[in-house]
Amino acid sequence: xxxSRWISLTxxxxxxxxxxxxxxxxxxxxxxxxxxxxxxxxxVAVLIVTLFPLMKTLLDQMIAVxxxxxxxxxxxxxxxMICSAFGFLVGLLVILSVFFFSKDLPLLMSLPLxxxxxxSAKIALIVFDQTWISIVGLLFPYIYLGARIGLGWEYxxxxxxxxxxxxxxxILFETIVILPLSRVIRFGKHRDFLLFSVSVLFVVAILLxxxxxxxxxxxxxxxxxTFREFLENPQNIILKGLSIYPPAIWAYRAVSxxxxxxxxxxxxxxxxxxxxxxxxxxxxxxxxxxxYLELQDRHTRKSLLTRAxxxxxxxxxxxxxxxxxxxxxxxxxxxxxxxxxGIGNVLIFPILLILFGSTNKSLGSASSLGAIITNLESLRxxxxxxxTLVGVLAGGMNLLSSTFLSREGRMLTELKTLPxxxxxxxxxxxxxxxxxxxxxxxxAVIAMRILVQxxxxxxxxxxxxxxxxxxxxxxxxxxxxxxRPMLDWDNPQKAxxxxxxxxxxxxxxxxxxxxxxGMGWLTQGFLSPLMMxxxxxxxxxxxxxxxxxxxxxxLDRFLLKDL
Amino acid sequence: xxEIRHLTKVFGKNFKAVDDLSLSVKKGEVFGFLxxxxxxxxTTIKMIVGLLKPNEGSISIGGKDxxxxxxxxxxxxxxxxDEPVMMEKIKGIEYLDFIADMYGVPxxxxxxxxxxxxxxxxxxxxxxxxxxxxxxxxxxxxxLVAALLHQPDLWILDEPLTGLDPESAFxxxxxxxxxxxxxxxxxxxxxxxxxxxxxxxxxxxIHQGKLLFTGTIEELKKEKGEATxxxxxxxxxxxxxxxxxxxxLDASE
Numbered sequence: 001x002x003x004s005r006w007i008s009l010t011x012x013x014x015x016x017x018x019x020x021x022x023x024x025x026x027x028x029x030x031x032x033x034x035x036x037x038x039x040x041x042x043x044v045a046v047l048i049v050t051l052f053p054l055m056k057t058l059l060d061q062m063i064a065v066x067x068x069x070x071x072x073x074x075x076x077x078x079x080x081m082i083c084s085a086f087g088f089l090v091g092l093l094v095i096l097s098v099f100f101f102s103k104d105l106p107l108l109m110s111l112p113l114x115x116x117x118x119x120s121a122k123i124a125l126i127v128f129d130q131t132w133i134s135i136v137g138l139l140f141p142y143i144y145l146g147a148r149i150g151l152g153w154e155y156x157x158x159x160x161x162x163x164x165x166x167x168x169x170x171i172l173f174e175t176i177v178i179l180p181l182s183r184v185i186r187f188g189k190h191r192d193f194l195l196f197s198v199s200v201l202f203v204v205a206i207l208l209x210x211x212x213x214x215x216x217x218x219x220x221x222x223x224x225x226t227f228r229e230f231l232e233n234p235q236n237i238i239l240k241g242l243s244i245y246p247p248a249i250w251a252y253r254a255v256s257x258x259x260x261x262x263x264x265x266x267x268x269x270x271x272x273x274x275x276x277x278x279x280x281x282x283x284x285x286x287x288x289x290x291x292y293l294e295l296q297d298r299h300t301r302k303s304l305l306t307r308a309x310x311x312x313x314x315x316x317x318x319x320x321x322x323x324x325x326x327x328x329x330x331x332x333x334x335x336x337x338x339x340x341x342g343i344g345n346v347l348i349f350p351i352l353l354i355l356f357g358s359t360n361k362s363l364g365s366a367s368s369l370g371a372i373i374t375n376l377e378s379l380r381x382x383x384x385x386x387x388t389l390v391g392v393l394a395g396g397m398n399l400l401s402s403t404f405l406s407r408e409g410r411m412l413t414e415l416k417t418l419p420x421x422x423x424x425x426x427x428x429x430x431x432x433x434x435x436x437x438x439x440x441x442x443x444a445v446i447a448m449r450i451l452v453q454x455x456x457x458x459x460x461x462x463x464x465x466x467x468x469x470x471x472x473x474x475x476x477x478x479x480x481x482x483x484r485p486m487l488d489w490d491n492p493q494k495a496x497x498x499x500x501x502x503x504x505x506x507x508x509x510x511x512x513x514x515x516x517x518g519m520g521w522l523t524q525g526f527l528s529p530l531m532m533x534x535x536x537x538x539x540x541x542x543x544x545x546x547x548x549x550x551x552x553x554x555l556d557r558f559l560l561k562d563l
Numbered sequence: 564x565x566e567i568r569h570l571t572k573v574f575g576k577n578f579k580a581v582d583d584l585s586l587s588v589k590k591g592e593v594f595g596f597l598x599x600x601x602x603x604x605x606t607t608i609k610m611i612v613g614l615l616k617p618n619e620g621s622i623s624i625g626g627k628d629x630x631x632x633x634x635x636x637x638x639x640x641x642x643x644x645d646e647p648v649m650m651e652k653i654k655g656i657e658y659l660d661f662i663a664d665m666y667g668v669p670x671x672x673x674x675x676x677x678x679x680x681x682x683x684x685x686x687x688x689x690x691x692x693x694x695x696x697x698x699x700x701x702x703x704x705x706x707l708v709a710a711l712l713h714q715p716d717l718w719i720l721d722e723p724l725t726g727l728d729p730e731s732a733f734x735x736x737x738x739x740x741x742x743x744x745x746x747x748x749x750x751x752x753x754x755x756x757x758x759x760x761x762x763x764x765x766x767x768x769i770h771q772g773k774l775l776f777t778g779t780i781e782e783l784k785k786e787k788g789e790a791t792x793x794x795x796x797x798x799x800x801x802x803x804x805x806x807x808x809x810x811x812l813d814a815s816e
Binding site: 304305307309310311313314316317318319320322323326327330331334335410411413414416417418419420421560561562 | 614630634637659663
């Protein structure tokens, strides 16, 4: 009885999360928006076709290197590690949103369900969702490696089961951290924001400590002793790298060993996963319900707001644009999923650039990024147009412009009833997004200064140039979101992460960068770098002239439509 | 004040939620909009405030067409939806200040009105709190205060008494009467017959998208010859509720 109830709950959650019934109704019964699945299929097909040669070359090189060390299965372990790291990064916000701030929780809590049943169903949902990361990141290397080397049945069985369960441990680890932590954070009015912030900091701190401990002994110069150790047993050095995340060692052992040994390591991996799951359920019983209820436990103050306090709170009259602009910031900063995603998206690329750059600098041109940096030295003459594109890549990845209306959700009703023009709404939203996007070029030029000691003139030019290009791309993405906003969401994460417009913006951004690089390559013989820069920025600046009125009139028409 | 002409709203291919509805509400009038669930009340109200676009017909508020002269028309309206929709992550006082900015309420006036209205609705002690922590009734009251801040010519209230405590409901009824006495207009939907009977100068009954009756309650009773408005309403809307047998609910298995 309870078993079937859990299955029913999980299936209903999956149905609701992916909008299966809604999509079935729309595509099969109403036969509306049939282009959507074709578009998704088309984008995926284009990505596969364009990324396949790149991925194949990368895999061939990696297999060759690791085969020389006698450990080709390390390629699998390497991609397993990357997928797990992504799982950690993406999973944290998803877990917090799904466990504590999902709109269906008041209903689920009122049903005769145990906290463990709710939590395990929600974990199943998150794992299902996160497994897409493994499918995208690990499936191809798994098949390619096995087929190319001709690995045995142990590899195929262990590799497949590990692929399917790769995301469970990161999710469980974070859940185990969050559940007790949620009992500690009980203070303040913005408990949800605090819970998000402290959890992010806590998990990042644990990972950093782990990295620091693991790196002790393997970092620094290649001494005679470590070189001898490497020659004697190269796999030990390899496994030291994997020890940042011990399940990666078990995964490596399971896919590389033979016969029963392989199955033994697989059993070890799966039983740790099962153990983690049981520990999570135990913690859920102890903490989850109480934490959730406490987060709902809000009450109003008893003291009356005095006239002086009221006058202090209502200090000035603002123009509609200014008031809407402040509304944008409040809405953005007070919804943790928006704030973390929005700021994180524009920071992640430059920070990765700086981190990898500083790590690889000590290794010189032997490392992959070291080689890129060395190449950049030879491209110093093209620093201005290339730096501009780096800035565009960093700031254009904001996912804020492509979801600027979608993020309103039900709140769009409020916006529609207000006596303000589409132009005012757009101005406020555009300015908010533009300011946030600017974090991208700003950190990108800092990264360029650190990595290649670019001249201040080039940095200023790249900053201004990328700002103009980002503004141009932002407007295009805003038009796309006006045409098809995703307003029907119950969890703010969905407005950004499950939004088709976000996928479009990524394709647009990469297409823009690739197009510019291609044009640069073709015109390098007769266009100076400065001319290339001027053309790029000029076209984007001129592009504003038709785009601004189109965006305003599109929004105007949209606001007259039904919701 | 409010002129609706041949208003039609079709959802999907052929579901007429509102079917050729015409009515006019005069200045200084309290107009009650009655109808069973799904009759088309909220759809009509959403078209009046510009949330839905009519397939046919026009709506004019104080001479301003909501489709053509949208902003001017909206400035004349104070709208309270059936379900309060507002930013939940900001403080009550911040929300009211934002709405006052939108309607251009002068600083001194907004301070006075916020103070008086929130005191009257017993909301003043919650103004510094985040809206997400408010009860449904408190959100409803905040929505009401926000709609009244700019002293609109026309109040559009969709089921305004739902969720309000008796004191606030009494206050609102009094405010509605005061509002019309100073020459303004109130258009509200309700399920509560006694409220309609007490407050409304005129009523309109909508059923399956069609306006079946407009006029005073006396005119309606005279026409149908029934004693109570509730019975008249059930008869007009063709309800079978009076004949239904619910004894099976308590029958032992």
